[in-house]
Amino acid sequence: MLHKMELHLPKASVVVVNSFKETEPVMFDILKPKLQELLTIAPINLVTPPKSIINDEYGCLEWLDKEKRNSIAYICFGTFVALPPHELAALAEALVESGVRFLWSFRGDPKESFCEEFLQRFDVQGKLVAWAPQTRVLAHPSVGVYISHCGWNSVLEAIMEGVPMICRPFVGDNGLNVRTIGCEWKVGLGLPNGIFTKDGVMKAMETILDPYKGDQIRSNLRAIKDLALKANEPEGSSTKNFNSLKKLLTK
Numbered sequence: 001m002l003h004k005m006e007l008h009l010p011k012a013s014v015v016v017v018n019s020f021k022e023t024e025p026v027m028f029d030i031l032k033p034k035l036q037e038l039l040t041i042a043p044i045n046l047v048t049p050p051k052s053i054i055n056d057e058y059g060c061l062e063w064l065d066k067e068k069r070n071s072i073a074y075i076c077f078g079t080f081v082a083l084p085p086h087e088l089a090a091l092a093e094a095l096v097e098s099g100v101r102f103l104w105s106f107r108g109d110p111k112e113s114f115c116e117e118f119l120q121r122f123d124v125q126g127k128l129v130a131w132a133p134q135t136r137v138l139a140h141p142s143v144g145v146y147i148s149h150c151g152w153n154s155v156l157e158a159i160m161e162g163v164p165m166i167c168r169p170f171v172g173d174n175g176l177n178v179r180t181i182g183c184e185w186k187v188g189l190g191l192p193n194g195i196f197t198k199d200g201v202m203k204a205m206e207t208i209l210d211p212y213k214g215d216q217i218r219s220n221l222r223a224i225k226d227l228a229l230k231a232n233e234p235e236g237s238s239t240k241n242f243n244s245l246k247k248l249l250t251k
Contacts, residue, residue, distance in 0.1 A: 009034075009035060010034055010035055010036070011036075012035070012036065013036055013037060013248070014036065014037040014038075014039060014245065014248055015035050015036075015037065015038050015039070016039050016040075016041055016241075016245060017038065017039070017040045017041070017042075018041065018042045018043075018152060018153070018156070019040050019042045019152075020040050020041075020042045020043075020227065020228055020231040020237060020238050021040045021231075021237055022227040022228075022230070022231055022237065023185070023224060023227055023228075024180075028040065037248075039241040039242075039244060039245055040231075040237060040238060040241055041238050041241050041242050041245065042156060042228070042231070042238060043156040043157075043159075043160050043228055043232075054133055054136060055133060056132075056133050056136070057131075058127075058129035058130065058131065058132065060103060060127070060129060060132045060133065060136075060137055061133070061136060061137070061140065063103065063127050064103065064137065064140045064142045064143065065140075065142075067101060067142035068142060069141050069142055069144075070141070070142070070143070070144035070209065070211075071100075071101055071142055071144055071209070072101050072102060072103055072140075072142045072143045072144060072145075073095070073100050073101070073102040073103075073143075073144070073145050073146075073147055073205060073209075074102070074103050074104075074105075074132075074137055074138065074143045074145070074146050074147070074163070075091075075102055075103070075104040075105065075106075075146075075147040075148075076104075076105040076132065076134060076146075076147075076148060076154070077107070077148065077149040077168070077170070078149050078151050078154065079107075081107075081149050081170050081171075082107060082108070083168075083196070085113075087168075087195055087196040088113060088114075088196075090196045090197050090198045090200075090201065091147075091196045091201055092114060092118050092122075093198045094196075094198045094199075094200075094201035094202045094205070095122075095125065095126065095201075096118065096121050096125070097198065097202065098201075098202050098205055098206070099125070100125075100205050100209065101125055101126055102125065102126035102127070103126060103127050103129070103132065103137065103143075104122075104126060104127070104128050104129070105129055105130070105131060105132040105134070106128050106129065106130065107130075110122075110128050134154070134157060135157055135161070138157055138158055138161040138163050139161045143161075143163055144163070144164075144208065144209050144214075145163065145164055145165070145166060145205060145208045145209055146158050146163045146164070146165045146166070147165075147166045147168070147201075148165055148166070148167065148168070149167075149168060149169060149170050149174055150165060150167045150168075150169055150174050150177045150178050150181060150188075151172075151173070151174065151177070152173055152177060155177055155181065156228075158187075158188075159187065159221060159224050159225055159228065160225060160228060162218065162221045162222060162225060163221070164187060164188050164189075164208045164214060164217045164218060164221060165181055165187065165188030165189070166188060166189055166191070166201065166204045166205065166208065167181055167182065167188055167189065167190050167191065168191060168194065168195065168196055169194060175194075178190050178194070185220060185224055186216070186217065186220045187217060187220045187221045187224060188208075188217065189204045189207060189208065189217075191204065
């Protein structure tokens with residue numbers, strides 16, 4: 001697939017990338033001469049107006065309202081990812097043993113994935129839902145860490161809401177995203193060997209949720225967010241590129 005993209009992208013009149021060049025200037029400087037037109041427009045949620053009606057049928061936001069600031073682990077792995085059973089057990093054990101409260105957007109039937117003992121602990125310690133309004137959840141002041149597969153849209157949402165990430169990559173761009181998050185931007189943490197273990201998750205949560213240990217990560221997030229906001233100002237790169245795209249599409 002990547003080889004086909006390499007062959008066909010130079011033929012495109014314009015290539016639009018859901019990112020902003022201020023965070024990855026070297027990469028975009030390499031790509032730009034190889035393409036007819038390269039436009040970076042991100043984060044998309046700043047370009048498009050938010051929906052006024054919020055679907056929160058499981059009461060996630062009301063539940064979060066009762067929690068302490070920066071205390072909740074929000075867990076979501078997207079629409080298609082399913083954790084291997086041993087990693088699911090390791091994550092559950094880490095949550096229970098650490099005592100960290102959580103909101104988990106969980107695919108499937110929890111009764112088929114967890115034993116009764118875990119489900120009873122979960123009822124006390126957290127909230128399992130089939131779906132959560134992710135952008136609003138990440139924006140909530142009680143959410144202190146996002147445990148994610150690190151798909152690019154989720155990464156941008158976490159950055160814009162200032163939420164540090166614990167990264168478990170699965171497919172596609174996930175691995176490169178985790179490298180960017182952990183090694184370049186330093187706005188989150190990876191896991192030993194890239195998989196969930198009880199000790200690995202507990203250590204990562206302890207680091208991020210600690211007001212002092214996680215302070216540098218949160219500071220790095222603010223810096224990246226500031227770059228994104230500047231890119232979307234009237235004279236910012238994303239705004240200019242969005243206007244250029246509109247002109248190209250209306251010719």
